[in-house]
Amino acid sequence: MTHDRIDFSPLDPKRDPERFERMVHQVLQGARAATGPAQLLLEFLRWGRLGLAAAALIALAVWLPRLRADKMQISESGSTRGDNVVALVSTWARSGEVPTNVDVIQTLGELDGR
Amino acid sequence: MAEESDRVLISRARSGDARALEALVRRYLRPAFAVALAFLRSPTDAEDLAQEALMVSLQRLDQCRNPEHFASWLLQSVRHRAINQLNQRKVQARLIDGPQHGATVEPVAAQLDLRQQLIAALEQLTLVQREVVLLHDLEGWTHREIATALDFSEVTSRQTLFVARHLLRAALANDSQEEARHDS
Numbered sequence: 001m002t003h004d005r006i007d008f009s010p011l012d013p014k015r016d017p018e019r020f021e022r023m024v025h026q027v028l029q030g031a032r033a034a035t036g037p038a039q040l041l042l043e044f045l046r047w048g049r050l051g052l053a054a055a056a057l058i059a060l061a062v063w064l065p066r067l068r069a070d071k072m073q074i075s076e077s078g079s080t081r082g083d084n085v086v087a088l089v090s091t092w093a094r095s096g097e098v099p100t101n102v103d104v105i106q107t108l109g110e111l112d113g114r
Numbered sequence: 115m116a117e118e119s120d121r122v123l124i125s126r127a128r129s130g131d132a133r134a135l136e137a138l139v140r141r142y143l144r145p146a147f148a149v150a151l152a153f154l155r156s157p158t159d160a161e162d163l164a165q166e167a168l169m170v171s172l173q174r175l176d177q178c179r180n181p182e183h184f185a186s187w188l189l190q191s192v193r194h195r196a197i198n199q200l201n202q203r204k205v206q207a208r209l210i211d212g213p214q215h216g217a218t219v220e221p222v223a224a225q226l227d228l229r230q231q232l233i234a235a236l237e238q239l240t241l242v243q244r245e246v247v248l249l250h251d252l253e254g255w256t257h258r259e260i261a262t263a264l265d266f267s268e269v270t271s272r273q274t275l276f277v278a279r280h281l282l283r284a285a286l287a288n289d290s291q292e293e294a295r296h297d298s
Contacts, residue, residue, distance in 0.1 A: 005250075006232075006251045006279055006282050007251075008232060008248065010228045010229040010232060011151065011157055011232055011233070011252065012144075012252060013143070013144060013161055014144065020143075023143060023161065023165055024136070024139050024140060026169075027143065027165050027168050027169045028136055030169035030173070031135060031168075031169050031173055032132070032135070
């Protein structure tokens with residue numbers, strides 16, 4: 001009958017079960033060798049990236065309030081210094097005292113923030 | 115127990131399930147061999163190529179965008195590799211400039227065993243006919259499965275199989291007659 005199957009069993013790799021099992025094993029070994037460690041590395045990188053992002057967020061959360069506090073401190077100390085200078089110059093003006101060159105330089109230096 | 119679908123097996127294999135990976139190898143090693151044999155016409159070369167193609171495809175499972183069409187994706191890879199191998203053979207044969215090295219079929223001798231007879235008979239078919247008849251009669255795929263994997267209609271698959279079997283039977287009958295003549 002034309003519709004009957006052609007018997008390809010002599011070409012069938014399963015004809016020799018031991019050999020076929022070896023083929024399966026070789027494919028599995030090759031597939032695992034490439035996927036196993038690579039997959040582990042990918043997982044590690046994925047988690048590593050997440051960890052790095054979390055650490056960056058924590059660092060930012062800690063650093064931002066400190067930065068703000070430092071800025072406020074600087075501006076506060078800056079205005080105190082300015083007030084002192086104004087008071088000193090007013091004292092000179094009121095008393096008619098002539099400051100020495102050193103006093104002027106020191107006072108202006110303070111105003112400069114040095 | 116019902117067989118798990120490719121989609122399920124691939125999903126499990128992607129998450130590192132060794133059993134799923136093995137199930138895929140057992141399911142697709144022979145179809146890959148059938149297509150490789152259709153191209154290379156040498157069982158040994160076809161076995162090597164099928165193993166290699168399946169191994170690489172499993173290594174690249176993440177690149178299989180549609181797991182339901184894993185068979186088609188894998189067999190496409192088998193075809194590409196087989197074509198490359200055939201091209202390499204041609205180049206080698208040209209470089210050697212002698213009789214065709216790596217010839218796929220042994221010369222027809224009086225005492226051809228069944229295996230060689232089948233390979234010689236397959237020579238009479240076109241590539242697509244070889245693919246269809248091997249996937250259907252060797253691997254036991256349905257016309258639907260063949261049509262999906264090879265990207266043509268089921269009707270084409272049926273017609274191709276009909277013609278392929280007819281040609282194969284004719285070629286095998288000729289071999290038997292020649293053998294009988296040689297014996298007498």
